[in-house]
Amino acid sequence: MHFMRAELGQLVKGGLRRLTFRLGGEEVSQRLEALTSSQPNHQSNEFGVDPFGMDLDYTLAAMGPLFWLYKHYFRVRTYGLGRMPRGRVLLVSNHSGQLPLDGAMIGISLLIEADPPRPVRSMVEKWVPTLPYVSMFMARCGQVVGTPQNCIRLLENEEAILVFPEGTRGVNKLFSQRYQLAPFGQGFMRLALETNTPIVPIAVIGAEEQAPALLDVKPLARLLKMPSMPITPTLLPIPLPVRYHIHFGAPMRFTGRHDDDDSELTGKVNEVRAVIQSMIHEGLRQRKNVFW
């Protein structure tokens, strides 16, 4: 029984991994193979995990279905990926869509379209480790709890970190608020200043329309201990087949004291926010249609 389960697990993993490689085609597969066998910053041990528990092999398998969505459902287009600096980088993006698929799509774009592929680490909410299966899945795919110490350690190890300074305010925004950035948290700027890390602003177009939330039932959210309870026309936030456009901006570098007052940081944070907002406007202007 146990061995059957273990074998089944291996079979599923192998199948999903093949799906990833088939979707990627020969060139992408070669790059991904090279990534798992030798990656300069990746500190995998003999059990195939890095110190945070990320398992690249597992990640490549887990991304199979998401990669299918990337290619055939959201038909993602990326712009400006060539601007990604090497080494440590903080990717700062708008956040929307009820389900954090925008994060997954950004992560996949950097694995299959960037050369060499860059595994992206993102910071998850502190309640994620309390969720069975989700916690495990997230950790193996390189997602870590968003503590400043974790972030600093990863940046010092020259990794790419994705942050959504809008947080849950962004992901759960209503349809009427689409493409309007919610207020930004300041944590990412402190980290950028402390570790001297460039910031790459990202605008994701499409996700904000994938699951239009009409209203937020706050009492129900409180009851279920969730940050919000958005009601979409499909009830569950099943995403519509919108086309994603992911715009990568030019790296922004900031200098200053990371332990300054919030008021000192606000200016810098707003600078990044303004750049992303203008990238969103520009992206919307270029877009012909929500779905294609």
Added chain:
Amino acid sequence: MSSSHPAVAITGISGPLGRSLAKLLHGRERIVGIDRRPFPGRPKDLDVHQVDIRKRKAEDLFRKGKIKALIHLGIVHDPRMSAEEHHQFNVIGTAKALEYCARHGVKKLVVLSSANVYGPHPNNTNFLTEDAPLMGAARFGEIRDLVEVDILAQSFIWKHPEVETVILRPVHVVGPGISNAASRYLRLRRPWVLMGFDPMIQLIHMEDTCKAVALALGSRARGVYNVVGAGQVPLSAALKELGRRPIGVPHFAARGLLDRLFKLRLSDFPPGELDFIQFLCTIDGRRFEEELGWKPSVGLRQTIRAVEPDGVLMPRTRGGLGRIRSDR
């Protein structure tokens, strides 16, 4: 070594860790061992006193023995000992040991605490540093005394700057004969795992732990140091390496179930231990590496395998049913 040579006192010398440490230091230092338990197979030239650290006779050893350093390992972790006796022995024992150091001119003190004092928690950062709050007893009251031992030693650093005090907080110590909770758990053929949870765990080999203690003893360092062994692995990978066949238990039912089993004496794991297989309690050992040049010598795979009793047959514990006394 002549008895006029200043000695290193070791409490808890008769446990597997103490014996291993005595072996490491034997010949290099004059050792005065202190333990309530006998030391079977004691080498003739090893000076071991079967006394309770809380008793006058233990202080006498400090009074006349010219003791230059104390290594305090004498901390029990026995889930079946009465809470009061546990507390008495660990907290009062440590307080007494510290008192003897201050009173009798001991120059160096190494206290072996544990990374468990930080406590597993979903909010934990992946690599806890020495300044993280000690939350170990927040959800697992039974280990309150271990946190208190650490805090006693910390306040001793400030009160007695004349004694060079080092507190070591190693990750789960494993090795033949070691019977702390982590080792007992990893020895189960069919251990419980919580369905959908697979935290990273850190282990350190008993011999590496002894080397870390020796390193602290030989240095001029003072303060608190986390001590990490060969690295970290997912719990599932460690169990697989040991060929275990885990039983998945839903996390929401596990606590209540284990609580019943523990009260019925069908398991020796108090329910508080479950957090260690659900959440992270992993630490950052860089301070010890950078300031004292620490490097573990046993590899990760070998460290995991060290939970298996080496040659000597130990009673196999099945499904959480076994009972083993657990002095470190």
